[in-house]
Amino acid sequence: MTSSTNSEVAPKGRGRRPGGADTRAAILEAARKSFAAKGYDKASMRGIAREAGVDPALVHHYFEGGKAALFVETLDVPVNPARLIDHLLDGDTDRLGWRIVDTFLTVWEPPERRDALVALVRSSMTSEEAARMLREFLGREVFGRVAASTGVPDPQLRGALAASQVLGLVVARYVVRLPALVDATREELVERLGPVLQHHLVDRHTTPE
Amino acid sequence: MTSSTNSEVAPKGRGRRPGGADTRAAILEAARKSFAAKGYDKASMRGIAREAGVDPALVHHYFEGGKAALFVETLDVPVNPARLIDHLLDGDTDRLGWRIVDTFLTVWEPPERRDALVALVRSSMTSEEAARMLREFLGREVFGRVAASTGVPDPQLRGALAASQVLGLVVARYVVRLPALVDATREELVERLGPVLQHHLVDRHTTPE
Numbered sequence: 001m002t003s004s005t006n007s008e009v010a011p012k013g014r015g016r017r018p019g020g021a022d023t024r025a026a027i028l029e030a031a032r033k034s035f036a037a038k039g040y041d042k043a044s045m046r047g048i049a050r051e052a053g054v055d056p057a058l059v060h061h062y063f064e065g066g067k068a069a070l071f072v073e074t075l076d077v078p079v080n081p082a083r084l085i086d087h088l089l090d091g092d093t094d095r096l097g098w099r100i101v102d103t104f105l106t107v108w109e110p111p112e113r114r115d116a117l118v119a120l121v122r123s124s125m126t127s128e129e130a131a132r133m134l135r136e137f138l139g140r141e142v143f144g145r146v147a148a149s150t151g152v153p154d155p156q157l158r159g160a161l162a163a164s165q166v167l168g169l170v171v172a173r174y175v176v177r178l179p180a181l182v183d184a185t186r187e188e189l190v191e192r193l194g195p196v197l198q199h200h201l202v203d204r205h206t207t208p209e
Numbered sequence: 210m211t212s213s214t215n216s217e218v219a220p221k222g223r224g225r226r227p228g229g230a231d232t233r234a235a236i237l238e239a240a241r242k243s244f245a246a247k248g249y250d251k252a253s254m255r256g257i258a259r260e261a262g263v264d265p266a267l268v269h270h271y272f273e274g275g276k277a278a279l280f281v282e283t284l285d286v287p288v289n290p291a292r293l294i295d296h297l298l299d300g301d302t303d304r305l306g307w308r309i310v311d312t313f314l315t316v317w318e319p320p321e322r323r324d325a326l327v328a329l330v331r332s333s334m335t336s337e338e339a340a341r342m343l344r345e346f347l348g349r350e351v352f353g354r355v356a357a358s359t360g361v362p363d364p365q366l367r368g369a370l371a372a373s374q375v376l377g378l379v380v381a382r383y384v385v386r387l388p389a390l391v392d393a394t395r396e397e398l399v400e401r402l403g404p405v406l407q408h409h410l411v412d413r414h415t416t417p418e
Contacts, residue, residue, distance in 0.1 A: 023342075029214065059283065092417075121334070121380075122334045122335065122382075123329070124336075124384065124385050125331045125334045125335075125380075125384055126331065131385045131386065134385045135385050135386060135387055135388070139381075139385070139387040139388075139389075154389075156388070156389035157389040157390070157393055157401070158391070158401075160381060160387040160389040160390040161390070161401055161402070163292070163376070163377075163381055163387060164377040164380070164381035164382070164387070164390060165373070165374050165377050165405070166377070167377045167380050167381055167385070168372075168373040168374050168375070168376045168377020168378070168380065168381075169373050170370060170372070171330075171333075171334075171376050171377065171380055172348075172369060172373035172377075173373070175333065175334055175340065176333050176340045176343045176344050176348070176376070177340065177344060178344055178348040178369040178372060178373070179344070179348075179365070179369075180348075180363075180365035180366040180368070180369040181221050181369040181370070181373060183364070184366055184369075188366065192366070192367075192370055192409070193370070195281055195408060196374070196405050196408060196409075198402060199405060199408070200401070200405075
C-alpha cells in the first residue's frame with residue numbers, strides 16, 4: 001500500500017498540542033478507532049474528541065463537514081462527501097449515472113485511494129463493524145441521498161441497487177480481478193456503467209427501452 | 210450453515226469402495242481440495258481421480274458434465290452449469306437478463322446454497338485461489354459464455370460487467386446487508402436487475418434508451 005501523500009494525515013502524529021497538524025492527526029486516529037469499534041451511526045463527534053483528548057469544538061473546527069466528512073477522511077478520500085454529492089447533483093439529471101461512474105473512478109482509481117477502499121470492502125466481508133460502515137455510509141449517506149434527490153419511486157431500494165453495482169465493480173475490478181474489467185479503460189466503464197447507475201437512480205420506468 | 214440435504218454428498222464418506230455414494234463423496238472431497246489448492250484451470254479430472262484414489266473413468270462416470278459440473282457440485286449448486294447455461298439461453302433473447310436474475314435467485318436464495326456462495330465470495334477477498342476460481346468460473350465459464358452466445362460486441366467485457374452486477378448483488382444483499390436490498394422481494398430484484406443484465410449481455414447500443 002502506498003503511504004498517504006498528505007503529510008498532515010501521517011498516522012504517527014499522536015501529539016496533544018492544541019492545534020496544528022498533530023491535533024488534526026490525533027482526531028483522525030481517534031475517529032478511525034471510534035468508527036471501527038462503534039460503526040458509523042454510534043460513533044459521535046463528542047466521543048471522538050474525548051478519545052483524541054481535545055475539545056469537541058476543535059473537532060468541528062478541523063472537520064467542518066461534520067461526522068460524514070470525518071468518516072470519509074478516515075477512508076483517505078480527497079473529497080468532502082457533502083461536496084461530492086453536491087457535485088454529482090449539480091448538473092443535468094439525464095447524465096447523472098455517467099457522472100457518478102466518472103467521479104467514482106476519478107476519486108478511487110489512484111492506487112492509494114483504491115487500496116483504502118479495497119481494505120474497507122475486504123474488512124466488510126469478515127467484520128460486522130466494517131459491513132455496518134459500508135451499509136450506513138455508502139448505502140444511506142451517499143446513494144440513498146442521491147436517489148432521494150431525484151424523486152424516483154422507492155429511493156432506498158434504488159440507492160441500494162446503485163450501491164450494489166458500484167460494490168460489484170470494486171470487487172470484480174480490484175479484488176477478483178476479472179481480466180476484461182481490469183483491462184477496461186475509464187471511458188469504457190463510464191460508457192457501459194453510466195446507463196446502469198442512471199437506471200437505478202433516475203429512471204422512472206421499469207425497463208430501459 | 211445448513212448441512213446438505215443430498216445424502217450422497219455427505220463429506221464424511223471417504224471409503225474407497227469402487228462405486229456407490231462413498232466413491233462419489235470421495236471424488237467430491239478430492240475435487241474441493243484440488244480446486245482450492247490449484248484453482249479451476251490447473252485442477253484436472255485425472256489429478257482429482259488420483260487424489261480420490263479412483264480410476265479417472267469413474268470420475269467421468271459420476272460427473273458426466275466434466276470439470277465444470279464437478280466444480281459447481283463442490284459449490285453445492287443443484288444444477289449442472291452446462292444445463293444452467295442451456296436453460297438461460299433457451300428462450301427469448303429479449304428476456305435473457307430477467308431470466309438470469311430469476312434463475313440466479315432460484316438457485317442461490319435457499320440458505321444452504323447462499324451460505325456456500327457467500328463463503329466463496331468471502332474467501333475470494335483474501336485468498337488468491339478463491340479469487341481465481343470466481344474469475345475463471347463465474348467470469349469466463351458462465352457469463353463469458355452467455356455473452357459470447359448473444360453476438361454482442363466485446364463479449365468478454367460484457368460478461369465481466371454482468372458478473373460484476375451479480376457479485377455486487379451477492380455482496381450488498383448477503384454480506385454488507387443493505388436493508389433495502391435485504392427486504393427486496395425476488396420480483397422486485399428481477400424487475401430492477403433484469404434490465405441491467407440485459408444491458409450488459411445483450412444490448413448492442415451504448416445507452417439503454
